[in-house]
Amino acid sequence: MTTELIISACGAVTAILVSILGAYLANRNSETFQIRKLKQEHYISFIESLHNNAANNSKETLIDLTFRRDKMLLIAGERVIKKLLDYEDQGIKGSKDQHDRYLTELVKEIRKDLKIKDRDFPKIGFKKATKSES
DSSP states (O other), X not given: OHHHXXXXXXXXXXXXXXXXXXXXXXXXXXXHHHXXXXXXXXXXXXXXXXXXXXXXXXXXXXXXXHHHHHHHHHHSXXXXXXXXXXXXXXXXXXXXXXXXXXXXHHHHHHHHHXXXXXXXXXXXXXXXXXXXXX
């Protein structure tokens, strides 16, 4: 009878430990997913605002860009923030080639932060619509 009681107690303790570990891992994965989703929303919002400001450089688009940039700084990874600051310091005021290079590096770092794998990400830049395209 004592052996059966010990086996039952070990089984119960094991079941409790497994359920606690499972709940912990599920919660951790859920938090990771929620943070990644929040980052994705902020990154997309920032890129949209950056595009809108490039297409229509006005006070309103600049205010919107600044607001979305500041929100992104709250959730972005450290490397993304460094690339953003490099883009702002070197890319915006530089030549078109410098702008596109720093913008590309920023987008690549955002994609890394979102765990999107790239092998040969191309150089990117914003295109301006011509009168015949609009």
